[in-house]
Amino acid sequence: MKIIYYGEYSLGLPLIAASFYLGTINNKKDLEDKLAVFKLNNEKNTGELVYVDTDELGNEVFILGCKAQVLLVKRMLAGFKEIFALENEVILIETTSFNNNLTKLGKILIKLGFAGVGLSIIKAGIKSDYKQIKQQVIRIKERIAN
Amino acid sequence: MKVIYYCYGSAHTSVLAAALHVGLLPLQKKADSETIKNLPYYDQVESDQIGSPILYGEDDLKNQVYILGLGGERKLMKQILYNYLELCGVNTNDIMLIGALTHANLWTKVGGFLSRRCGIITLGRPLTIYSLLKEYDCYVDLVLNVKQRLKQIAKAD
Numbered sequence: 595m596k597i598i599y600y601g602e603y604s605l606g607l608p609l610i611a612a613s614f615y616l617g618t619i620n621n622k623k624d625l626e627d628k629l630a631v632f633k634l635n636n637e638k639n640t641g642e643l644v645y646v647d648t649d650e651l652g653n654e655v656f657i658l659g660c661k662a663q664v665l666l667v668k669r670m671l672a673g674f675k676e677i678f679a680l681e682n683e684v685i686l687i688e689t690t691s692f693n694n695n696l697t698k699l700g701k702i703l704i705k706l707g708f709a710g711v712g713l714s715i716i717k718a719g720i721k722s723d724y725k726q727i728k729q730q731v732i733r734i735k736e737r738i739a740n
Numbered sequence: 741m742k743v744i745y746y747c748y749g750s751a752h753t754s755v756l757a758a759a760l761h762v763g764l765l766p767l768q769k770k771a772d773s774e775t776i777k778n779l780p781y782y783d784q785v786e787s788d789q790i791g792s793p794i795l796y797g798e799d800d801l802k803n804q805v806y807i808l809g810l811g812g813e814r815k816l817m818k819q820i821l822y823n824y825l826e827l828c829g830v831n832t833n834d835i836m837l838i839g840a841l842t843h844a845n846l847w848t849k850v851g852g853f854l855s856r857r858c859g860i861i862t863l864g865r866p867l868t869i870y871s872l873l874k875e876y877d878c879y880v881d882l883v884l885n886v887k888q889r890l891k892q893i894a895k896a897d
Contacts, residue, residue: 596827641819643827660820666811669791671824677742677793683828
């Protein structure tokens with residue numbers, strides 16, 4: 595089974611959520627380390643499915659950045675999952691539901707051209723909500739395990 | 741084989757091409773505007789359906805024909821789709837993605853925008869039909885080309 599965490603920027607919420615899922619973020623320091631690689635210059639692999647690691651159940655975990663096309667990608671991937679009967683092959687997890695007001699504001703600022711400030715605000719938003727994000731990911735993990 | 745005609749919103753050009761492909765529109769002569777207006781999904785697909793592949797029918801070689809809206813970032817969307825299918829072990833040679841926007845002229849885009857985005861259907865819909873009828877022969881050529889390729893693939897198999 596493949597598990598794909600996807601969102602606007604692969605190294606933002608998808609990587610953080612995937613890391614919580616894989617248990618590689620255990621404290622705020624781990625979170626800071628992961629967020630340190632989240633730079634817009636590092637987002638050149640948009641559209642590529644980047645392998646992160648394999649979980650203890652043998653599921654391969656991937657991240658995907660889709661720019662502003664997240665909703666369309668969600669419908670497209672779900673549609674083709676049905677067409678090719680991939681229910682047992684892949685689990686798709688959209689991470690935009692983890693967004694809060696700060697991350698939303700940061701994205702708007704990036705779109706307006708204030709990339710540096712916008713990115714800092716997104717990171718602050720992720721940091722402020724990391725416990726909730728972790729809880730949601732744990733719930734997802736429990737559902738997958740069952 | 742799955743043949744997927746894609747455009748911006750799966751409402752006009754992909755519907756026309758898919759309809760030609762499955763035989764709902766004639767390939768030998770130009771269709772009339774009423775026939776185009778009454779095609780399934782023509783100028784009907786809503787914004788919240790863009791991205792979802794829609795089965796349009798089957799052709800004479802039993803290929804399934806779909807319409808798909810990929811929005812404004814079509815290159816990225818196609819890349820994601822191919823990467824995703826390959827990751828899931830799907831043979832991407834079994835799908836054929838055909839861009840249907842290549843023959844859309846300015847008036848098709850304006851008409852589509854007025855109808856789908858602004859809700860001015862009474863003006864937008866006839867404008868799309870009028871402009872697509874102008875390019876009808878180009879769409880016939882596009883579909884005939886696709887059908888020819890499909891025949892060659894079937895023969896090779």
